Amino acid sequence: MRRTVAAHFNTETEAEHALSIVGSEVSLLDSALLTSGLAGTLALDSLELAREERSASETLLQRGGFLLIAQASSDDDAEAVLRVLMSIAQASEPRILAGDDASPAGSSTDVTVEQRIPMVEEELRIGKREVLRGGARVHSFTVEVPVQEQVELLEEEIRLERRPVGRRVTDEELAEGGLLQERVFEVTEMREEAVVSKEAFVREELVVTKNVEHRLQEINETVRRTEVETERFGADGQSAFSSFRTGDRQPGSSSEPGQAQKR
Numbered sequence: 184m185r186r187t188v189a190a191h192f193n194t195e196t197e198a199e200h201a202l203s204i205v206g207s208e209v210s211l212l213d214s215a216l217l218t219s220g221l222a223g224t225l226a227l228d229s230l231e232l233a234r235e236e237r238s239a240s241e242t243l244l245q246r247g248g249f250l251l252i253a254q255a256s257s258d259d260d261a262e263a264v265l266r267v268l269m270s271i272a273q274a275s276e277p278r279i280l281a282g283d284d285a286s287p288a289g290s291s292t293d294v295t296v297e298q299r300i301p302m303v304e305e306e307l308r309i310g311k312r313e314v315l316r317g318g319a320r321v322h323s324f325t326v327e328v329p330v331q332e333q334v335e336l337l338e339e340e341i342r343l344e345r346r347p348v349g350r351r352v353t354d355e356e357l358a359e360g361g362l363l364q365e366r367v368f369e370v371t372e373m374r375e376e377a378v379v380s381k382e383a384f385v386r387e388e389l390v391v392t393k394n395v396e397h398r399l400q401e402i403n404e405t406v407r408r409t410e411v412e413t414e415r416f417g418a419d420g421q422s423a424f425s426s427f428r429t430g431d432r433q434p435g436s437s438s439e440p441g442q443a444q445k446r
Contacts, residue, residue: 185212186261187236188253190268190277191243198249201271205253209263217250230254236280304408321391338374 192198198216206214215230217223223244227237230252243250251268255261261279268277357363 184257185231186255186258187232187280188255188261188264188268188277189240189243189280190251191246192249192251195249198251201268202251202253204271205251205264205267208267209253209255209260211253211260211264212256213254215252217244217252219244219247219250223250232280239278239280300409300411302409302411305406307402307404307406309402319391321389334377336375336377339372341370341372 190201192201195216195218202214202216205211213230215226217226217240224241227240231254232240240250240252253264255264265277265279352362
């Protein structure tokens with residue numbers, strides 16, 4: 184039994200992408216991408232459509248944009264195509280078109296469509312980084328200070344003086360002393376000179392100390408989370424709202440159900 188599924192897209196790129204996904208997951212009898220206007224109407228003639236299916240397709244084409252039509256060989260395949268299209272965000276109101284061979288009155292076909300809405304909650308993460316807050320710069324340099332000291336030095340000086348004696352000299356003194364022989368006498372003069380040397384001493388020290396202290400800082404920030412409100416309509420036309428917060432559990436789950444606020 185041939186079943187036809189249609190979905191509306193705003194751009195041709197979105198429609199082609201959706202068709203490629205559907206074709207990779209479900210085996211189709213036929214498929215087409217139609218555009219509004221005369222070209223789309225003529226393209227409908229090439230498809231095997233029932234009167235109701237063609238009428239619904241023409242209504243969708245009047246919106247403009249692009250219409251994806253996928254024909255499946257069974258209800259199960261049609262429902263699989265519908266589930267794939269419902270999972271694509273760009274698809275607008277995907278539906279199974281009712282044809283002449285649709286299920287007779289009184290029969291029902293259950294189609295389970297799951298759409299997931301992420302409920303996001305931010306968590307605060309506090310880290311640390313080092314920031315330069317100041318410091319101390321120590322500049323060491325050398326200065327010259329005049330120093331004056333006194334030192335006592337010795338200096339020798341030779342003086343030549345002739346003194347009259349008039350003493351008789353014996354032959355023995357002449358022989359032993361060689362007084363009548365040619366001789367050379369050398370007498371040196373000595374003096375002291377100041378020798379300056381320097382020796383370094385550590386007189387004192389400059390001690391630079393850095394103390395590390397711990398302090399507590401209170402962080403005031405805001406985090407975001409997703410909250411979802413659902414509205415269910417009853418037969419009497421009245422509506423009931425429910426709001427769920429991130430981390431709440433739906434009743435019937437394995438963990439303890441979260442608090443749901445009813446308004």
